[in-house]
Amino acid sequence: MPCPKPLTLLPAQPNLFGSATPSPAGAAWLCACLYACVLALVCAWQAPARAAEPAAKVKEEVKKGLDKADVAKRNLQLVVMDKSKYPASGMGALPVTRAGAGAGAASGAVPVPAVSARAAKEPALQARAKAAVMAQDAHPESHGHAAHWSYGGEHGPSHWGNLQPSYAACANGKRQSPIHIEDQNTLQGPAEPIQINYQPSNATVVNNGHTIQVNVSGNNSITVRGTAYQLLQFHFHHPSEEQINSRRFTMVAHLVHQSAQGQLAVIAVLLGAGQANTLIHQVWTYMPLDHDDKVNMPPGLLNLSELLPKDQRYYQFMGSLTTPPCSENVLWMVLKEPMTLSPEQIRLFAQMFPNNARPVQPLHGRVVRNAQ
Numbered sequence: 001m002p003c004p005k006p007l008t009l010l011p012a013q014p015n016l017f018g019s020a021t022p023s024p025a026g027a028a029w030l031c032a033c034l035y036a037c038v039l040a041l042v043c044a045w046q047a048p049a050r051a052a053e054p055a056a057k058v059k060e061e062v063k064k065g066l067d068k069a070d071v072a073k074r075n076l077q078l079v080v081m082d083k084s085k086y087p088a089s090g091m092g093a094l095p096v097t098r099a100g101a102g103a104g105a106a107s108g109a110v111p112v113p114a115v116s117a118r119a120a121k122e123p124a125l126q127a128r129a130k131a132a133v134m135a136q137d138a139h140p141e142s143h144g145h146a147a148h149w150s151y152g153g154e155h156g157p158s159h160w161g162n163l164q165p166s167y168a169a170c171a172n173g174k175r176q177s178p179i180h181i182e183d184q185n186t187l188q189g190p191a192e193p194i195q196i197n198y199q200p201s202n203a204t205v206v207n208n209g210h211t212i213q214v215n216v217s218g219n220n221s222i223t224v225r226g227t228a229y230q231l232l233q234f235h236f237h238h239p240s241e242e243q244i245n246s247r248r249f250t251m252v253a254h255l256v257h258q259s260a261q262g263q264l265a266v267i268a269v270l271l272g273a274g275q276a277n278t279l280i281h282q283v284w285t286y287m288p289l290d291h292d293d294k295v296n297m298p299p300g301l302l303n304l305s306e307l308l309p310k311d312q313r314y315y316q317f318m319g320s321l322t323t324p325p326c327s328e329n330v331l332w333m334v335l336k337e338p339m340t341l342s343p344e345q346i347r348l349f350a351q352m353f354p355n356n357a358r359p360v361q362p363l364h365g366r367v368v369r370n371a372q
């Protein structure tokens, strides 16, 4: 604030009426000026307090909103738990094995992914494997350093790159996923089949707040381009993130694998409405309803072959994780033949995750192989 000139100069200055001598009008002006200065000082003192007022209000409103959301979540849980409302779906079964439920979230523990024997001996590879799982399992409560992100609003996909420095690839990356695949723009020709070796396995179903993810242990591998990749986990998006010839599917399952060198390979299985899927029935049966909750499936129950189509021709391209930190150098294989799940199975997931799909990203000149 500009300071008035020293008072001693005031009598020598002309007053408002042009007189060089102090006058009652000049004294009044002086009083008014002093009053204005005091008023301005008081106002400046109070301004921060007034600015803080709306912020406090917003905070209170957010708190109320969160409380309401919690109520909504509990209501959803009651709906899902109420078997009588879904008599024909067969989806009312509750998780029976809750070993580890809550404990992992409380301690911030991350499920240890299945890694190769070599990775098990090498801490660096193990750390990378763990990081890869965390990348699809990032949640502020379980990983304090990760910024909160979501599928809408100010933490939505268009803001991911600005939420924290390690998410920069979400905004600056040139090989991001998902993409829109158009047959006419693909490189059509023969390509090696994916060798898939899945077997009945142990699994833990996790609700990480962004999706339902199934962490898989056991020897489930694929071989492609001469490299073996172990299955770490799979999870779901509603609707499908991939677009094929301008079409989006109802859902998609992403099966995330990792090589001993730490490279990631994802198989996408597109899902449309139709016959119920046995594997999805099993996963939904053990689906935790609360964020950061996890439920162990009975040993050996999970058989991922039930999720795969007979025709395993695919689109192949280089891309990224579709969630922060959007890390690149991920080998993507999108199976062309979709699988089905029932409308009840779709509805159950959609109730919990109405939209958990990242929009399609620019190709930036990438080639998409259309494996015949």
Ligand SMILES: [Zn+2]
Residues within 6 Å of the ligand: 235, 236, 237, 254, 322
């Ligand atoms: Zn995914």
